[in-house]
Amino acid sequence: MDYRISEPVVGPRREDTLPASVTTAVKVVIVGGFGVGKTTLVGSVSEIRPLTTEEIMTQAGAGVDDIAGVERKNETTVAMDFGRITLSDELVLYVFGTPGQQRFWFLWNGLFEGALGAVVLIDTRRLEDSFDVMGRLEERGVPFIVAINAFPDAPTYPASELRQALDIPDGVPVIDCDARERVSSRDGLLTLMRYLHALTTTNPERR
Amino acid sequence: MSDPEQDQHRAWEEGGPERLYVITSGRQVPERHSSLDMVTLIVSRNEPGPGMQPELAAIVRICGYPLSVAELSAYLHLPVSVITVLLTDLLASGHVEARASALTQSLPDVELLEAVMHGLQNL
Ligand SMILES: Nc1nc2c(ncn2[C@@H]2O[C@H](COP(=O)(O)OP(=O)(O)OP(=O)(O)O)[C@@H](O)[C@H]2O)c(=O)[nH]1
Ligand SMILES: [Mg+2]
Numbered sequence: 588m589d590y591r592i593s594e595p596v597v598g599p600r601r602e603d604t605l606p607a608s609v610t611t612a613v614k615v616v617i618v619g620g621f622g623v624g625k626t627t628l629v630g631s632v633s634e635i636r637p638l639t640t641e642e643i644m645t646q647a648g649a650g651v652d653d654i655a656g657v658e659r660k661n662e663t664t665v666a667m668d669f670g671r672i673t674l675s676d677e678l679v680l681y682v683f684g685t686p687g688q689q690r691f692w693f694l695w696n697g698l699f700e701g702a703l704g705a706v707v708l709i710d711t712r713r714l715e716d717s718f719d720v721m722g723r724l725e726e727r728g729v730p731f732i733v734a735i736n737a738f739p740d741a742p743t744y745p746a747s748e749l750r751q752a753l754d755i756p757d758g759v760p761v762i763d764c765d766a767r768e769r770v771s772s773r774d775g776l777l778t779l780m781r782y783l784h785a786l787t788t789t790n791p792e793r794r
Numbered sequence: 795m796s797d798p799e800q801d802q803h804r805a806w807e808e809g810g811p812e813r814l815y816v817i818t819s820g821r822q823v824p825e826r827h828s829s830l831d832m833v834t835l836i837v838s839r840n841e842p843g844p845g846m847q848p849e850l851a852a853i854v855r856i857c858g859y860p861l862s863v864a865e866l867s868a869y870l871h872l873p874v875s876v877i878t879v880l881l882t883d884l885l886a887s888g889h890v891e892a893r894a895s896a897l898t899q900s901l902p903d904v905e906l907l908e909a910v911m912h913g914l915q916n917l
Contacts, residue, residue, distance in 0.1 A: 784908070
């Protein structure tokens, strides 16, 4: 039996409740390869201790072999960390960090629909991981910026070289970031918003 | 390691297919939902009714202040799609209301982006 729900309900702590006046919620998604600092970034900007949400992924047809071994061959549960920032009395921003090792996060229905955009975190020691991630975003038409998470022993490249190596489209901002720092992570989100703002005001027909 | 009874028990504990089937009264968890997003905010309108299914009562109880669908999923340890099914009932019965977000249009609107930027700058 499962008594979890029958026990006194675990809900948000008092200090984690949103003002009753909040009417609008928006979301952004932090993506990147395994261990690039997605969860760290979510935690550093979030006003609440990051939470974990989950979804059941059903994978039909191609790729079923890849998840052989789970009880139902074509079902797998994917977990995602997220945090929250109350921006005003009416507006709240949710920041979702995709899992690095689970392979089907991009099939999560509704993750990218309605998202303002995405931040692609990059570790220069493992550049190859970022191709796949950026490809998925482009497929879905999700606007993104690129943030290079500065690990101490990671090689540094001039931005132009990275842009070329990773085939980052012109106009997509590339910035340095330290996901452990709240201000640096916040600035990453701001860079994304400025970029979206520019896209919206210069080319309203896009997407 | 592969004691079937144990496996089944574990699947149940972790919200495996059997438990989810019971919670949603066997209804098919829909592939895609029209109106509920992960960040749609849910607010209760009244107290849980007597004899209400525990998962439904739990949602009504913790939504005294707005909570997103994702937060409900996190606090109740249930997948987003299961929460969505439960919310469909609660919305129909009027126990909760949804504050549908200004999302899902193609490009975000400039005023919304400016409000987000303003909020982030003030952090
Ligand atoms: N030096 C440095 N270390 C970082 C930075 N960001 C994260 N780390 C460290 O890198 C490790 C992995 O960070 P996570 O935030 O768990 O990475 P993740 O992308 O969520 O990992 P997965 O979800 O497993 O893919 C942790 O030990 C962090 O402390 C950074 O900006 N600089
Ligand atoms: Mg992580």
